[in-house]
Amino acid sequence: MAAFVADAIVTVGVSLVTKPKPIEELQGLVYGMANDPGREPRSERIWYRRPQLLAGGVLAMTAGLSFMFI
Numbered sequence: 001m002a003a004f005v006a007d008a009i010v011t012v013g014v015s016l017v018t019k020p021k022p023i024e025e026l027q028g029l030v031y032g033m034a035n036d037p038g039r040e041p042r043s044e045r046i047w048y049r050r051p052q053l054l055a056g057g058v059l060a061m062t063a064g065l066s067f068m069f070i
Contacts, residue, residue, distance in 0.1 A: 047053055
């Protein structure tokens with residue numbers, strides 16, 4: 001419990017004294033600052049770089065294998 005409290009205090013303290021990153025550095029790094037899909041080149045819009053499609057494929061494969069081994 002003491003380690004959790006110490007960790008929380010250090011985290012808050014470091015967050016208060018550090019300068020936030022500029023938005024330009026966060027572009028494409030965090031979901032809230034995602035690049036606009038209209039601005040990315042066509043060569044970057046390929047099926048295996050789309051997280052929604054890959055997540056759906058993994059979900060479908062997991063469900064199929066689960067039903068196969070029941």
